[in-house]
Every structure is written in structure tokens, then in C-alpha cells.
Amino acid sequence: MKKRNTIGMxxxxxxxxxxxxxxxxxxxxxxxxxxxxxxxxxxFKKLDPALFAIEAGTHSAWVSRVLEGMGHxxxxxxxxxxxxxxxxxxxxxxxxxxxxxxxxxFDRELLYPIHHRSxxxxxxxxxxxxxxxxxxxxxxxxxHIRNVVKxxxxxxxxxxxxxxxxxxxxxxxxxxxxxxxxxxxxLEALSAKITEYDKQIEKTxxxxxxxxxxxxxxxxxxxxxALAYVLTLEDPARFKKSRxxxxxxxxVPKRDQSGKTDKQLSITKAGNSTLRRLLVGSAQYILGAFxxxxxxxxxxxxxxxxxxxxxxxxxxxxxxxxxxxxxHRLWVDKADYQPFHQQVHKELEQAA
Numbered sequence: 001m002k003k004r005n006t007i008g009m010x011x012x013x014x015x016x017x018x019x020x021x022x023x024x025x026x027x028x029x030x031x032x033x034x035x036x037x038x039x040x041x042x043x044f045k046k047l048d049p050a051l052f053a054i055e056a057g058t059h060s061a062w063v064s065r066v067l068e069g070m071g072h073x074x075x076x077x078x079x080x081x082x083x084x085x086x087x088x089x090x091x092x093x094x095x096x097x098x099x100x101x102x103x104x105x106f107d108r109e110l111l112y113p114i115h116h117r118s119x120x121x122x123x124x125x126x127x128x129x130x131x132x133x134x135x136x137x138x139x140x141x142x143x144h145i146r147n148v149v150k151x152x153x154x155x156x157x158x159x160x161x162x163x164x165x166x167x168x169x170x171x172x173x174x175x176x177x178x179x180x181x182x183x184x185x186x187l188e189a190l191s192a193k194i195t196e197y198d199k200q201i202e203k204t205x206x207x208x209x210x211x212x213x214x215x216x217x218x219x220x221x222x223x224x225x226a227l228a229y230v231l232t233l234e235d236p237a238r239f240k241k242s243r244x245x246x247x248x249x250x251x252v253p254k255r256d257q258s259g260k261t262d263k264q265l266s267i268t269k270a271g272n273s274t275l276r277r278l279l280v281g282s283a284q285y286i287l288g289a290f291x292x293x294x295x296x297x298x299x300x301x302x303x304x305x306x307x308x309x310x311x312x313x314x315x316x317x318x319x320x321x322x323x324x325x326x327x328h329r330l331w332v333d334k335a336d337y338q339p340f341h342q343q344v345h346k347e348l349e350q351a352a
Contacts, residue, residue, distance in 0.1 A: 005050045008101030010093045011035070011059055017093035018043075020050075021101045030094060035059060040066050047072075053104035053111060055079045061116045075104050077111035080270070115238065121231045124204055128228050131197035132274060138190045141183055149176055162191050201227055215327050217337035219292040220285040225278040229327055232275045242328040249276050251321040267317060276320070283319035287312075294339035296322060 003023035010017040014035050020028040033043045044050075044067065052067055052074045054060055064074040077100065085091070085099050103110050117125075142164050146156055154176065159167045165187040169177060177184075205212040205223050212226035221229075232249075239245055246252050250270035256263045269276070285291055287300045296319055303315035330337060 004048065006101045006105040007050050007052045008097040008099065008104065009052060009054045009063075010097040010100065011054055011057055011063065012093065013058070016063075017097045019094065019097035019101050021098075021105060025102070025105060027098065030097070037062070037066050041070065044072065045070055049073070051075065051104055053077060053100040055082065055085075055100070056114050056116075061122060062119075064116055065119065075108055075111050075113045076116060077103075078114050081112040115234075117231065117234050121234050124208065125228070125231050127197055127200050127204065128224060128231075129274065131194055131201070131224070134190050134194050134197070138187060138194070141187055141190075145180055145183060149180075152176060162194075165191070198223075211331060211334075214330050214334060214337075218282075218323070218327065218330075219294070219339075220282040221323075221327070222282075225275075225282055226327075228272075228275045228278055229324075230331075232272045233328070233331075236328055236331045239328065242325045242332070245324045245328045246321040249279070249321075249324055251276060251279070251317060251324060279320040279324055280316060283316045283323055286319060286323070287316060292339065295342055296326070296339075 005023065005028065006021045008019045008021075012035065015032045016035060017030075017032050019030050022028050033039050040063065047070075049071045050073075052064075052072050054063065054074065055077045056079055060076050064076055067074045079085075082103075085096050100111075138161055142161055145164075145168060149156060149172065152173075154171075154173060156164070156168050156171050165184040168180065168184055172180065202223050205216075205227050209227060209230050212223065212230055215221055215226040215229060216223065233239075233245070239248070247268070248271050250268045250273075252268060254265035254268050256265060283296075283300065286294070286297050287304070291297050299322065300315045300319040303318055304312045308314075329335075
């Protein structure tokens with residue numbers, strides 16, 4: 001097998017710093033390239049296939065696709081794990097590029113390489129992220145209005161965020177209503193746009209991702225959560241075991257064990273934060289007053305009943321983790337969801 005060069009690329013918003021190592025590990029060249037697809041193709045198109053090492057970031061997805069399209073292999077390192085680079089006393093772009101190349105050349109696993117989703121999946125995720133931004137904006141504006149009117153001795157009755165602008169127009173004094181009308185009009189428009197995104201996401205699930213139907217059979221998992229799950233994992237075969245999904249989404253506790261000391265720590269919060277938050281929201285519904293009767297709910301309630309500090313929060317995260325694992329299993333098996341799967345399995349074993 002022909003030996004190849006290793007190229008480290010420290011990515012910037014306008015330019016990338018490059019360090020090229022030959023097969024023996026000697027520096028061949030150092031240079032920079034503009035952060036455009038045309039510049040990357042011009043710089044690397046005529047090169048023999050090489051191994052590139054970059055860090056995950058804003059531009060890493062499309063840059064890796066451009067480089068792979070020219071026949072190169074690209075390792076996208078996890079910046080959370082590359083302490084040797086970001087925690088160095090002597091840090092600059094040139095050194096960082098060389099460090100990336102040397103780490104990739106020595107042992108690629110030290111980069112903790114991540115998998116970027118495809119361009120189509122990235123496009124389909126835009127609607128979920130845009131809707132999320134609108135929801136946060138609407139919530140901030142609603143909270144602002146509620147807090148301000150209290151200073152004038154007025155109060156708006158409890159209602160859904162979607163209908164807040166109607167309730168405010170009915171209950172605010174004419175003086176305050178005149179001042180808040182621009183914000184209320186904005187809230188009305190935001191709610192309309194959020195509804196449009198809901199319809200678009202529903203349509204995307206039905207037309208492009210029929211596998212989401214299997215996941216939505218679980219009560220508490222809606223179109224948004226199911227679509228985010230499918231687009232984030234993208235290929236269920238990436239995971240050898242369904243249990244690997246929990247760590248991938250940062251839903252497992254950190255570990256700090258030495259000798260007889262084994263501390264209880266918070267979850268790692270690795271992976272996609274949006275999907276993690278959606279799964280926690282689904283878990284909160286399952287454990288809530290209107291949650292369905294199922295094994296997940298029983299598991300969570302039993303954990304919460306043990307008491308202790310933050311017992312309810314820990315139970316919610318544990319249910320979210322089990323939910324993530326179960327959704328992967330349903331996706332792989334294309335199976336119907338059974339709320340009491342373990343109980344049915346035991347009964348079948350006893351009958352046999």
C-alpha cells in the first residue's frame with residue numbers, strides 16, 4: 001500500500017492554516033488557504049489522496065465533504081477531547097495545524113473522530129432549529145410582558161403561549177395595550193410562523209422519513225422529536241448496540257474514579273443538545289400527570305420515589321436515556337411499540 005501524506009488543517013472563519021507531513025513525519029510545507037470551496041479545490045485537487053485532520057466546527061461539515069469529493073480521507077476531531085491543543089501554553093494556528101497532523105498520523109482514535117450528517121439531513125434540520133429559535137423568542141417576549149405589567153398592578157391570566165397575545169389584548173388597560181401592541185403583533189406573527197413550521201415538519205416526516213412513524217408510536221414522542229432523532233443518528237447501523245446511543249447523546253453520567261473514590265457527577269452533555277433536550281421533554285411528559293401507563297413511566301417513578309437530592313431530575317434523565325435506547329431498537333427492528341414489552345416477554349417465556 002502506497003504511503004500517503006498527512007495534512008493538518010486549523011480552520012478559521014476566513015482562512016485555514018495547513019501543515020503537511022510526509023510519510024516519515026517530516027514537515028513538507030506550511031501555508032494557508034481561503035475558506036471557500038473553490039480555493040480548497042484549487043489547492044488540493046491535484047494532490048495524491050491524503051489523510052486530512054480537522055476539528056469539528058461551523059465549517060467542518062462542508063469542508064470535509066469537499067475534500068472527500070476529491071478522494072481524500074478526512075478525520076473530523078472532537079474539540080472537546082483535544083485538550084493537548086486548546087489547553088497548551090503555546091497556542092497558535094501554525095502549531096495547532098501541525099499537532100492535528102501528528103495526532104492523526106500517530107493514532108487517529110486520539111482525535112475521537114466524529115461523523116458529520118449528510119447535506120440533505122443538515123438541510124432538513126434547518127426547520128427544526130429555526131422553529132426552536134422562534135419558540136425561544138416568543139417565550140422571552142411573553143415573559144417580558146408579564147413581568148413589566150406586574151409593575152403597574154396588572155396581571156395577565158394563565159394561558160398557552162400561543163394564545164397569549166389574545167388574552168393580553170383582552171385584559172390589559174388601554175394605556176399598556178397601546179405600548180405593547182407592537183410586541184403583541186410580533187407574538188401573533190411568531191405563533192403563525194411556528195404553526196407553519198409544525199406543518200412543514202409533519203410533511204417532511206411523512207414524505208421523506210417514513211421511519212419516524214415507528215418512533216412516534218411511543219406516546220410522548222412527536223414529529224419534531226422523531227425527526228430530530230432520525231436526522232441526528234441518520235444511520236442506525238452506526239451503533240453496534242442500542243445502548244451506545246445514550247453516551248452518544250450525552251445522557252450518561254461523567255466518571256471520576258480513582259482507588260476507592262467514585263464520585264457522582266452530572267451527565268456528560270456530549271452530542272446534539274437539541275435532541276437531548278427534546279428527549280428530556282418527552283421523558284417529562286411520560287412522567288407527568290398525563291403520561292401513559294408503560295414500563296418507562298414505572299421505571300422513572302420508582303427512581304424518583306427513592307428520594308435523595310435531585311431525585312426527580314435524575315429520574316427524568318434516566319427515562320430520557322432509556323427512551324433513546326428504545327427508539328434505536330424500534331428503528332432497527334422496525335417493530336411495533338409495546339408499552340409493557342418486558343412483561344410480555346416474561347409471560348411468553350413462562351408459557352414456553
